[in-house]
Amino acid sequence: MSKPTKTQAELIAMARAELKVHADCPDGIAIFVLRSEESWEFRTEADEATIAKPGYPECVAMIVQIGDHLSKQYDVQG
Template sequence: MSKPVKTEAELIEMAKAELRVHADPPEGMVISIIRDGDSWEFRARAGHATEAKPGYPEAVAMLVQIGDHLAKQYDVKG
């Protein structure tokens, strides 16, 4: 049984919405999707000033959990 398909933009918006519920991500955190064959995962990146802000490590850890959850539910379009 195949999973529903979402675009990268849709998945990133879903992640941002869920992240705001569970963590306090600092401004400047950029989320992208990395694909590996049929699987995918989120990546976060930011400048040094953003990485040094309180809550950044927790937001990245939460993003990993959100990505694990969403990757089990959705495939990436394209």
């Protein structure tokens, strides 16, 4: 049985919504979907000023955890 699919934008929006509930993250963190053959995961990018802000490492770790959780529930569309 296959998993339901979501677009990259939908998955990123879900991650951002969940992140707001669990963490006080600095603005400026970009989230991308990185696909592999059988799965996908989130990757982040930020400028040096954002990386230097308090809470940045914790937010990136949380984004990775959210991606792991969502990738077990959804496939990426297209």
